[in-house]
Amino acid sequence: MNIQHMQPMHKLCMTISEIKQQLIADELPHYGKQALYFQNNEITTGLINNKIEIKIHLSTGQILYFNDEKGHFIDLFTDDITDRLQKITEIYGLKGPEPRLENLDFEKISSFRDYAVPAIKMLELFRMTLRDNFTLIHLWPHHFDFSLEWFTGNADEQIGTGISPGDEHYSEPYLYMNPYPFNEQVTTNELPLGTWHNSGWQGVKIEWKDLLKYPPTNAVNKLHEVFETVRKNFNGSN
Incomplete structure (x- = not known):
């Protein structure tokens, strides 16, 4: 989809x-x-x-x-x-x-619901692993992705985590995790899941189908491991 x-x-x-x-x-x-x-x-x-x-x-x-x-x-x-x-x-x-x-x-409504229900469940569970400053889970009408932001508390430093249903570049749903401002040095860290992405946008890309291979709790544990790796983008953040 x-x-x-x-x-x-x-x-x-x-x-x-x-x-x-x-x-x-x-x-x-x-x-x-x-x-x-x-x-x-x-x-x-x-x-x-x-x-x-x-x-x-x-x-x-x-x-x-x-x-x-x-x-x-x-x-x-x-x-x-x-x-x-x-x-x-x-x-x-x-x-x-x-x-x-x-x-x-009915078919298209059902298709969206079948995608959205597990996507929101995954992000809500991931959100419960965060601490301090973070947002609600938003559905952004422009790109039609679900996402939330976590903030370091220093200037504009943040990590956006979201799930896209697919776009003009990728036909299948994927999860992204984008630190901002991006520090290229972070890509020297090995990821527990997914790959570093540096074409068009910078961060981590994880195929949605790969996440669905895990039970929800295990998938969220993996996501939090990815998050801890991505946090290394910010030197000195807690």
Whole structure:
């Protein structure tokens, strides 16, 4: 599965992200205004202003726009999504979708869910091995990847860990771990899993299928070993 296969859902998530950004007045840490989340078979904005949530429910094939205890529903299989979403956003004085949104089908929704559920489980378990400063797990609509960031606490030093469904360069899902700013010297360290990647982006690339060979707990232990190796990118960090 790659992002090209998921274009209708990808465009829909981009649109929901754009609506979310209109609803939040203040900037959020780590570009949180743009991010969506995945939980309970749903892609969601999370709770906005303590009263609003927009979600794509993958099990029912519906969008729910929930505002102050009033619900608006869109059927992703049969409704004119663009028209229905336009009418809903007009009610609340928001700018509606610009690109024409396509109906989804059950196969593509199921394909995304089958990928997303173990991906989120893996990242949530990995997140519980981190300490001090780190983010939530975000679904980024632009590249359609799940990721979280860990921070050393020194300047802008950080490590991003995420799972991509595939992109224009790689057709299969993969996990990446990117230290920033990147220190080329770190690549002299042997990795317990994956390979150093230095073409287009810098860090570690691990094939998703290779991680799935391990039971979740073992896979996360391996990931944390990789993380400890990548941390050597920052001389003097704790």
